[in-house]
Amino acid sequence: MAIHYILRAVIILLGILHKTEGAGHTWSYEGTNGPSFWKTNYPICNQQTQSPIDLPPIASMTYDSNLDPFTLHAFDKPGSMYNLTMLNNGHTVKVNVENGASVMVSGGGLAHSTYKVAQFHFHWGSNDTRGSEHTYNGLSYPMELHIVTYDSRYVSLGEAVDKNSGLAVLGFFFEINDDANCNYSPLVDAMTNVEYYGGNNFKMSGFKLRHLMPMMFGNYFRYDGSLTTPPCYESVQWTVFWQKIPISTAQMEKFRKLYTDSSKAHSISNNYRPVQALNDRTVTTNMKLPETTSSSSELFSNISALVFVSVFTIFKRWF
Numbered sequence: 001m002a003i004h005y006i007l008r009a010v011i012i013l014l015g016i017l018h019k020t021e022g023a024g025h026t027w028s029y030e031g032t033n034g035p036s037f038w039k040t041n042y043p044i045c046n047q048q049t050q051s052p053i054d055l056p057p058i059a060s061m062t063y064d065s066n067l068d069p070f071t072l073h074a075f076d077k078p079g080s081m082y083n084l085t086m087l088n089n090g091h092t093v094k095v096n097v098e099n100g101a102s103v104m105v106s107g108g109g110l111a112h113s114t115y116k117v118a119q120f121h122f123h124w125g126s127n128d129t130r131g132s133e134h135t136y137n138g139l140s141y142p143m144e145l146h147i148v149t150y151d152s153r154y155v156s157l158g159e160a161v162d163k164n165s166g167l168a169v170l171g172f173f174f175e176i177n178d179d180a181n182c183n184y185s186p187l188v189d190a191m192t193n194v195e196y197y198g199g200n201n202f203k204m205s206g207f208k209l210r211h212l213m214p215m216m217f218g219n220y221f222r223y224d225g226s227l228t229t230p231p232c233y234e235s236v237q238w239t240v241f242w243q244k245i246p247i248s249t250a251q252m253e254k255f256r257k258l259y260t261d262s263s264k265a266h267s268i269s270n271n272y273r274p275v276q277a278l279n280d281r282t283v284t285t286n287m288k289l290p291e292t293t294s295s296s297s298e299l300f301s302n303i304s305a306l307v308f309v310s311v312f313t314i315f316k317r318w319f
């Protein structure tokens with residue numbers, strides 16, 4: 001009887017280990033553990049619906065009227081309400097959300113009704129010309145934010161991570177701005193507490209999740225894909241937003257001053273996976289392009305109005 005229980009415990013433990021990121025194998029973004037070798041230890045990374053992808057131009061995407069606006073739940077509460085813990089995991093800076101509270105997203109045409117926020121993290125480049133995981137029409141951005149959420153019907157991220165549509169990740173591109181983004185200052189300043197992998201974690205008590213996102217976030221792309229790190233489970237409904245987050249070059253530099261080691265020999269940067277083949281997937285959007293004919297006739301009527309006003313003004317001056 002006792003052996004039966006021990007065996008069960010071992011099987012459960014093996015299951016947990018199997019799902020744990022890394023699961024005993026090291027992986028990285030360069031060299032012999034780099035993205036093209038992930039498939040050796042993580043065969044799912046070699047499957048057909050992987051992420052990230054190069055998003056095609058809006059004009060060639062499919063419009064989907066089911067992609068309604070997102071609703072955010074409790075994003076405006078301070079971090080102390082849901083225990084935000086920042087850490088350096090050697091691959092990125094990640095902030096875990098202890099979600100006994102109901103920090104959730106709904107709407108957005110997601111497969112199930114509510115998705116709980118589990119963590120957020122970033123992917124960035126060694127300079128401002130690269131760093132995002134997704135690209136748009138071949139264009140890279142300096143950084144990409146991922147807010148990782150899981151179907152609230154599961155008890156945890158770990159439970160949902162390999163289930164069909166178990167996860168919904170919200171992705172945001174950054175763009176360089178002359179001024180610092182004040183909303184990001186508390187986060188960027190806190191990163192000095194997690195400078196290297198294996199060091200301290202840091203509680204972000206005052207930070208609000210809403211401050212991560214741009215003011216407007218109504219326009220987005222949707223496709224089915226995967227985790228962008230091993231074990232690359234194909235469980236993610238991806239949302240990549242059209243509205244970008246502004247950030248200054250000085251703020252970007254603070255991300256590049258995070259390290260994989262306490263001796264600070266290796267900084268974390270270019271921690272993005274190259275784009276994967278779209279294969280037979282479709283990227284949909286809730287953005288509707290105006291039809292060419294109506295926009296050209298609108299343009300014509302605008303020009304006519306302008307000519308009329310100009311002529312009228314000249315006429316008035318002369319007479």
Ligand SMILES: [Zn+2]
Nearest residue numbers: 121123146228
């Ligand atoms: Zn990510």
